Every structure is written in structure tokens, then in C-alpha cells.
Amino acid sequence: MKFSRSVALLAWAVPALGSTYQVKETHFVPRGWNAVGSAPEDHRIELHFALKQSRFDELEKSLYDVSSPGHPRYRQHLSQEEVHELVKPTDETLGLVEEWLGSHGVDVHGLDYTPSKDWFTVTLPVDTVERLLNTKYSVYEHEDGTQLVRTPKWSLPEHLHDHIESIQPTTSFFRPRKEGRQFKIADELASFSANAIAEAQVENPTVDTVCNATAVTPLCLRTLYGTVDYTIQAHGKNKIAINNFLNETANHSDVNIFINTYRPEAKGFNFTTFIVNHGDDQQTPDTPEQLEDGKDIEANLDAETIIGISYPTKLYTYNTAGTPPWKPSAGSDSDTNEPYALWLKYVSSQSDDVLPQTISTSYGDEEQTVPRSYAHSVCKRFAALGARGVTVLFASGDSGVGSNGTCVSNDGRNRTQFIPEFPSSCPYVTSVGGTMDFKPEVVAFNERNGYVSGGGFSNHFERPHYQEKAVKGYVEGLDGLHDGLFNKHGRAYPDLAAQGRAFAVVWNGSVHAVDGTSAATPAAAGVITLVNDALVAAGKRPLGFLNPWLYAEAHKTFTDITSGSSFGCNTSGFPAQTGWDAVTGFGTFNFEELKDLALSK
Numbered sequence: 001m002k003f004s005r006s007v008a009l010l011a012w013a014v015p016a017l018g019s020t021y022q023v024k025e026t027h028f029v030p031r032g033w034n035a036v037g038s039a040p041e042d043h044r045i046e047l048h049f050a051l052k053q054s055r056f057d058e059l060e061k062s063l064y065d066v067s068s069p070g071h072p073r074y075r076q077h078l079s080q081e082e083v084h085e086l087v088k089p090t091d092e093t094l095g096l097v098e099e100w101l102g103s104h105g106v107d108v109h110g111l112d113y114t115p116s117k118d119w120f121t122v123t124l125p126v127d128t129v130e131r132l133l134n135t136k137y138s139v140y141e142h143e144d145g146t147q148l149v150r151t152p153k154w155s156l157p158e159h160l161h162d163h164i165e166s167i168q169p170t171t172s173f174f175r176p177r178k179e180g181r182q183f184k185i186a187d188e189l190a191s192f193s194a195n196a197i198a199e200a201q202v203e204n205p206t207v208d209t210v211c212n213a214t215a216v217t218p219l220c221l222r223t224l225y226g227t228v229d230y231t232i233q234a235h236g237k238n239k240i241a242i243n244n245f246l247n248e249t250a251n252h253s254d255v256n257i258f259i260n261t262y263r264p265e266a267k268g269f270n271f272t273t274f275i276v277n278h279g280d281d282q283q284t285p286d287t288p289e290q291l292e293d294g295k296d297i298e299a300n301l302d303a304e305t306i307i308g309i310s311y312p313t314k315l316y317t318y319n320t321a322g323t324p325p326w327k328p329s330a331g332s333d334s335d336t337n338e339p340y341a342l343w344l345k346y347v348s349s350q351s352d353d354v355l356p357q358t359i360s361t362s363y364g365d366e367e368q369t370v371p372r373s374y375a376h377s378v379c380k381r382f383a384a385l386g387a388r389g390v391t392v393l394f395a396s397g398d399s400g401v402g403s404n405g406t407c408v409s410n411d412g413r414n415r416t417q418f419i420p421e422f423p424s425s426c427p428y429v430t431s432v433g434g435t436m437d438f439k440p441e442v443v444a445f446n447e448r449n450g451y452v453s454g455g456g457f458s459n460h461f462e463r464p465h466y467q468e469k470a471v472k473g474y475v476e477g478l479d480g481l482h483d484g485l486f487n488k489h490g491r492a493y494p495d496l497a498a499q500g501r502a503f504a505v506v507w508n509g510s511v512h513a514v515d516g517t518s519a520a521t522p523a524a525a526g527v528i529t530l531v532n533d534a535l536v537a538a539g540k541r542p543l544g545f546l547n548p549w550l551y552a553e554a555h556k557t558f559t560d561i562t563s564g565s566s567f568g569c570n571t572s573g574f575p576a577q578t579g580w581d582a583v584t585g586f587g588t589f590n591f592e593e594l595k596d597l598a599l600s601k
Contacts, residue, residue: 019158021134026153027171027371028410032143039137039149041127048341050166050377051097053087053118059380062086063387063428064466067545069552069601075541077389080352084116087384093163100160104132115349119341119381133170140173148173166373168341173369211438215504215513218262218308221523224438224499226591227530232313233537239356240529241316242302242522245339245363247280249273249319250303251296251507258304258506263311271303271315276346279319291508301505301514302362302522309526313533316356318343339363340423341374344381357532357542358391360525362518367422367460368410375460379426386428386545391532393525395517396433396494397421397454400445400568401486407569418456418486418569424493425458430546431493433584434500434520435561443564443576443583444500444515451515453500455566455574455583458490466548467492470555470580482571495547497561497584498523527589534595543598555586557593 029035053059065073078086094117098108106122113120126137126149133154141147154170202210202219205228211220222228244250250271259266273281286295299317306315320343347355367375382392401407402419409415424431434444434453445452463471471492500520502513532542543549561584566573574582 021155022158022161023153024156024161024164025166025171025371025373027173028412029140029152030173030366030369030410031406031408033140033148033173035138036141036147037139039126039139041125043126043149044123045126045129045137045149045169046121046123047129048166048168048345049097049120049122049164050341050374051089051093051118051120052163052165053380054090054093055086056380056383059083059086059387060383063383063545064548066387066389068466068548074601075389075544077541077544078387080115080350080355080388083384083387087118087380088116089118089163096160096163100157101132104128106132114345119345119348121345133167135170166371166377168371168374171371172374207438213437213502215511216499216502216519217504218305221305221309221499221526225527225589227309227527230530230534230591230595232310232530232533234533235312235314238529238533238536238542239314239316240306240310240358240525241318241356241360242299242306242525243343243359243361243363244279244299244302244317244319245343246298247321248296248299249279249281249283250299250317252283254296254300254506254509255303255307257509258300259307259311261506261511262304262504263308266307266311269307269311271307271317273317273319274346276318276320277342279321281319286508294507297505297507297512297514298362298518300507301503301516301519302360304505305503305519305522306360306526306529309523310529310533313529318347320346340378344378348381348384352388355388355390357389357536357544358393358525358529359385360393360522361423362395362516362521364395364397364421364424367420367425367458370422370460372460375422375426378423379428379461382423382426383428383545389542389544391525391528391543391546392429393432393521393528394424394426394429395454395521396424396431398434398451398516398518399454400452400566401454401456401571401573402569403450404568404570416485416569418482418573420456420458420486420490421454421493422458422460424454425456425461425491427461427464427491427547428545430495430550431585432517432521432524433494433497434515434517435497435584435588436499436501440563441497441499441559441561441588443561443566444517444520445564445567446501446515449515451501452567452573453497453517453520453583455494455581455585457486457488457492457582459487461491463489463491464547466551467495467580470551470586471582474577474580474582477577478574482574485569485571492582494583494585495550496524496558496586497588498527499588524589527591527594530591531595531598535598538599540599540601550586554594554597555580557590557597558587559590560587
């Protein structure tokens with residue numbers, strides 16, 4: 001999809017039509033940000049408009065119908081055209097919005113719409129945007145030097161409030177981060193990796209013989225979760241994808257070294273990259289600055305982990321533009337840093353025969369830095385993917401319930417509270433926590449780099465009905481622990497877990513160990529895509545949105561994790577317990593049992 005970078009402005013402008021302006025949204029400036037000056041008038045902002053979807057209630061009902069075992073429509077996923085019909089705005093919405101934009105001199109013929117027209121982008125100078133939204137933008141600087149052009153509130157003519165859900169960048173100060181942490185360990189990693197090819201050829205592998213906490217390899221994961229003997233049958237039809245943000249891209253050279261070392265039978269395997277909004281796909285050696293920043297460790301981790309488990313399933317990578325820090329200057333285009341909107345705009349345009357059945361994303365934000373309207377708009381677009389039969393997985397975070405010293409509410413009251421993650425807090429995605437060790441697996445953490453598998457309860461989204469029983473029981477079992485620090489009635493996460501510590505990753509030509517739920521998420525995605533492979537090979541539909549089935553019955557096939565906690569915010573955090581818990585969800589995979597259950601439906 002081609003994205004329009006600008007539209008023509010007419011030489012004249014007339015007052016906005018219809019009604020007086022009323023504030024649409026306010027959002028407190030998060031900690032660490034300070035206004036340092038007015039935004040240059042001719043600085044250009046790429047605005048993302050989310051319009052009200054005309055029949056989202058019907059889409060949501062369809063999503064749950066096709067995702068709930070026992071329903072007559074179970075796995076009868078919607079087509080792209082059917083989803084577009086449900087989410088497209090009404091003619092009234094489109095007419096009123098375009099009339100308003102035209103009254104401010106915007107050429108409405110240059111609006112860059114999604115195929116369903118529920119989302120569009122337009123690039124305009126700050127002074128035009130300030131008139132449109134009756135607001136004032138400033139340059140805000142974070143304590144780490146990152147700069148953004150934002151505003152703490154914006155308004156719309158009153159008659160448009162029910163037609164426009166979100167406009168960004170306005171109040172959004174969120175900063176997507178990679179949920180992965182590299183750490184340096186002793187020479188045993190080098191010696192362990194040197195024996196990897198021999199290990200990869202072990203006959204009748206067991207967890208005891210192929211799993212080592214120093215460096216978790218594909219053979220370990222495949223043995224631990226029971227996929228090692230599965231023969232993939234539908235790799236031409238079944239597809240899996242990863243999202244790369246923040247200028248990350250999977251390096252083909254490093255991936256090939258990884259394959260040759262850890263899955264030599266996959267030698268020559270390649271993946272397809274989709275570039276979104278001029279995203280990065282650098283394949284040349286990193287500069288010293290990029291090496292210092294660890295560029296592409298995350299993307300390599302995701303691609304290598306998935307290939308290690310799901311080869312020869314077709315792999316896509318989506319490389320979406322946008323990364324801080326950014327220095328504003330007159331006449332420059334802003335780094336919108338709104339990656340989910342950009343990516344969703346792109347992927348919603350992909351046809352049913354191209355769209356992957358499983359998508360893994362190892363990035364997240366503090367939920368409180370994401371404006372509620374934007375979070376809900378993005379979450380609805382994830383629901384649309386689920387309705388089309390896509391399993392969307394997100395990492396649950398690497399800071400437990402919140403990093404010590406940062407657990408303060410962003411609502412003007414400066415309350416101490418746990419810090420939930422978005423998009424893991426969206427009820428239409430599957431959130432993945434991290435484990436470590438093998439017999440038994442426990443909650444993942446690493447004191448050396450501050451990593452603790454994340455979990456919690458949303459302040460933006462109510463608890464969905466599919467998790468009511470499991471989560472209510474868990475909250476009651478806490479018996480008042482951490483009361484007042486979290487929203488007992490919010491969407492709880494994660495939903496499940498996978499290994500998330502000391503993954504062997506090839507980066508810059510050599511092996512490194514990486515921790516994080518960003519490792520757990522592609523590992524989980526790899527297992528899920530093998531279940532989909534079995535379904536597709538049997539002539540059945542893929543799993544799609546996983547959670548209703550997971551909470552209803554599939555969790556019975558999982559290995560429960562009952563040791564450890566998501567400590568943080570100077571507390572013990574949420575404990576792992578029998579059954580579902582807010583640190584490992586329902587636990588980790590037993591592939592054979594999960595596959596057989598899926599095939600029985």
C-alpha cells in the first residue's frame with residue numbers, strides 16, 4: 001500500500017461548519033516529559049483519524065461466534081470483504097468529516113483511506129492542525145533526550161464527537177519498546193553453541209539431554225513443548241508473521257548463520273519482508289552506533305525463534321517505520337511514532353490469501369501513556385484481524401508489575417499503582433508471559449538485567465466475559481494482596497506463557513543470550529502455527545482468535561506454572577498459582593494434546 005505524505009492546501013479557509021467546539025480528549029503528560037517550546041508552525045504532522053465503525057457490535061459478536069467452541073459458526077471466519085462491510089463508517093460520518101476538513105482548506109481527495117474507510121491519514125502543517133482541533137502543540141522533551149510534538153488536549157465541533165473516535169498524534173506520548181534484554185554471560189555460551197550442530201542431530205532427544213539454561217535452543221523448545229516429532233504438512237498454505245518496529249529488521253546473514261547452526265536442515269530457507277511506510281530493511285553491517293544500540297537483536301530473535309520451531313512454514317516480516325529519538329525542525333515531517341495504526345492500516349488491506357494465520361509482536365507500551373481513545377481504536381482493529389482468522393500475540397512485558405520508581409499513575413493524582421502494558425491489555429489479542437528452567441518451569445526473571453516477566457490488569461479495558469471465571473477466582477484468591485494498586489475488574493493478562501530466558505540468538509555474526517517475553521512470544525507463535533498446520537492439512541480452518549477457546553477448554557492441555565511472581569513496584573507482584581494467574585496465564589504448551597483437541601473440533 002502506498003501512503004500519501006501530504007495533501008494540497010487550498011488558498012482559502014472558511015469557518016468550521018455545524019456546531020461549536022467541545023473538548024474531545026485530554027491526557028496528562030506522562031512523567032519524564034516537559035514542554036520546551038512551541039511547535040514550529042510549518043512543522044508537518046501525519047495525522048491518523050479513526051472513524052466510528054458503523055457495525056462494530058456485529059463484528060464483535062461475529063468474532064466471538066467464530067472463536068467460541070460449541071457455537072455453530074466456530075472457525076467460520078469472515079472474509080476481508082465481510083469485515084470491511086462491518087467496520088466501514090456510515091455515509092453520514094464520511095460526509096460530515098470531509099465537509100469539516102474541506103472547510104479548513106484540506107483537499108479531501110488526498111485523504112489516504114484504508115479499504116474500509118474507517119481509518120485515514122493526512123499530513124498537514126501544525127498551524128492547520130491547531131485550527132482543526134482548536135488546540136496548541138508544543139515540543140516536549142523526555143529526560144532521555146527524545147522529543148515529540150504533542151498537545152495535552154484537543155477538541156472537535158460538537159456534531160463530530162460521535163463520528164471521530166481518535167486522532168493521533170495529539171495526546172499520545174507512548175514510546176514502544178522492545179520486550180527483550182540482552183546480557184553478557186561467561187564463555188560457557190560459546191562452548192555450548194559450538195556443539196549446537198551435534199546437539200541438533202541428537203536422536204530421541206529429551207529435555208535432560210538437549211535443554212541447558214545457559215542457552216535455550218530450537219531443539220530444546222521443540223523437545224520441551226512436544227513439537228520435535230511433528231512433520232509439517234501445509235507450509236504452502238499456512239503462514240506466520242512477525243512485526244518489526246523501531247527500525248528493527250531481521251538480518252538475513254545472521255538468520256542464515258543461526259539456521260546453519262541450530263536447524264541445518266533449513267539451510268537456504270528465506271522469509272518475505274513487507275515494508276510499511278518506508279520501514280527499515282538494512283542488510284549492510286551495522287554502524288558502531290547501531291551496534292552500541294543493539295539494532296536488530298529483537299528482529300533476529302523473533303525470526304530465528306520462529307524458524308527454529310516452525311520451519312518450513314512460510315514466514316513474513318512486517319517492517320514498520322517510526323522510532324525515537326526525533327529532533328523537530330521547521331518544515332520537517334514528524335516521526336509519528338504510532339506504529340500500530342500504521343501497521344494495521346497496511347495489514348487490513350492484505351487479501352485473505354496473503355494474510356498470515358499467526359502474527360507475533362514483541363513490543364509494548366505502558367498503557368497509561370496510550371490515550372484511551374487510541375487504545376480502543378487500535379484494539380477494535382485487532383478484533384477485525386481475529387474475525388478474519390488471525391491469531392494475534394503480544395508480549396506481556398519485561399518489568400513485572402512495573403519498574404521500581406516508576407509506578408505512579410498518570411491521572412493527575414500521582415497515586416502509586418501497578419503499570420499495565422498495551423497492547424497486551426487489549427481483550428482481542430493473546431498475551432504471552434515468560435518462563436525459565438525446565439523441570440519444572442517457573443516465572444522468568446534475571447537479576448542481572450532487571451528482567452521480570454510482566455502481567456497485570458488493564459485500566460482501559462473491562463474484563464472480557466471469556467475470562468470472568470478464571471480471573472475472578474484468582475483475584476479472590478489473592479485475599480486482598482495489593483488492593484488499591486490494580487484494577488480488579490480490568491482485562492487481565494497474560495493468557496499463556498512460554499520459555500523467555502537466555503535464548504541463543506545470532507546477532508552481528510555471533511551468538512548472544514537474550515531474555516524477554518519477546519522471546520516467549522515468537523516461541524508461542526511457533527507452536528500455535530504448528531497447530532494451524534495440522535488443521536489446514538486436515539481441511540479445517542485455523543484457530544483464529546485464541547482466547548475464548550483457551551479459557552473454555554484448551555487450557556486443560558497446558559502445563560500449569562505455580563512458582564514465581566511478577567515482582568516490581570517495590571512489591572512481590574502477582575504470584576503464580578494453580579490455574580490461571582496474572583504472570584503466566586494458564587502456563588505452557590503440551591503440543592500433542594493441544595493439536596489433538598483442536599483437530600477434534
